[in-house]
Amino acid sequence: MIRVELVKLLRRPRTWVTIAMLNALPTLVAVLLALTDIGPRPGTGPPFLSAVLTDGTLFPLAALAIVLPLFLPVAVAVIGGEAIAGEAQTGTLRYLLVRPVGRTRLIVAKMVSVVAFVLLAVVVVAVVGYVVGQLLLGDGDPSGAVASVSGTSLDSTQIAQRTLLALGYVTLSMLGVAALALLLSTFTDSAIGAALGTVAFLVASTVLLGLDAADALQPWLPTRYWLAFVDLFRDPILWRDVVRGVLLQGAYLLVFLGAAWANFTTKDVTS
Template sequence: MILVELEKLARRPRTWVSVGLLCLLPAAVAVLLATTRVGTAAGEGPAFLSAVLANGSLFPAAALAIVLPLFLPVAVAVVGGDSVAGEASVGMLRYLVARPVGRTRLLVAKLVALTAFVVAAVVAVVVSGYLVGVLLLPTGPGGDVVTSVSGPALSGGQVALRICAATGYIALSMLGVGTIALFLSTVTDSALGATLGAIAALVASQLFVALDAASAIRPYLPTRYWLAWIDFFREPILWRDIERGLGIQAVYVAVFLGLAWANFATKDVTT
């Protein structure tokens, strides 16, 4: 069942279009940075931007920052929202749940396929960002040393390890989005409705994060610690928000996956 779901995911043009667009946007930004060279002079622009322009191997971090606020969550919400509701909308869900594998195994297969998409999308952004960065933003003299967000220098090996850590952190954050969409996909037979519901939840979370009156609930919102991955590029690494972000996302994944299972296991499938 898992292999079937992975094969279905790989065969859908939407999967490759989504990943391609996620990679295309940072590439377009890299082209603009390479041609305009904004912020390259000493004292111009943020230190991290200057470091990216001086060393293309750091551009994967910039690529993640570009797609994270909107484009990556939307792509994940589309896949998660279509997981179960998409089968129902075309009349295939009834035949799938009638198989001997059962509903739990079907939901697990959907989760594995969703996780595979999340990991593939984030890794594709990182790899394409690295390739575009080293091609368009070549390493200059002393480029093996990169300025961290907090000032001290990082070696090329440290940067590589921290990009990998940031990749894993963002993947887990997006899996939280995916499980919200997956739960809504078990509630409705409309893939679009499930997707829009997940996006609406994220927009509301972003709004409350920026609202002072919501300070009491802010630490528990799903998007509160999305940008904590930037702390991997400080020296030393600030772990407080990273740990809180991992904990919050783990809770959201567990809760909404449990809700999805509870609802789908008892769902009256008629289509």
């Protein structure tokens, strides 16, 4: 079933349109930077953006940092919200279930396909970022060494390894969003409703994150550790927030996916 879901994902025009749109903003940013040569002052704006003017090899990370807070989660909410509700809307859900595809099996396959989408999107954003960075932005140090966030220098293998780690971390960061979108998708037959509900939850999380009075809640907010991937480029790597971020996403995944499973396997399919 997982294979079928992946084929469906890859053969959907919407998947590729979404990914193309994800790439539009970082590319626009790169073009503007290349044309004007005006970067944000160090310490302001998205991470890595001030560094890419001189070194285009960091642009994949800058591109991820640009899409991570809003574009990527919205895309995940849309694709995840489609998972069950979209099948219900087209009426194909009932035909899958009488095929028969077990309900547990179906929901797991859907979750896997949403995660596959995130991975695909993140990789494409990184690759496009790399190409754009190489073409438009600075070449950096000829030896390939890059300054870490801590100021020491990282060689190109280290950068490659850490970039891969960062891609993995960003993908894991989206697990909570994906599982929530899937959960809402089992409650409603409207894919848009499920996506908007998920976005609302993320907006709430972001708002609370900026509120001092919500201090006690903050370690539990799904968006709390999203930008911790920057810590992977410190020297040595600062694992604390990365690990917490992964654990937190794992907890959200368990709770939301468990609820989605409990709801979906006992519900009347009337679509």
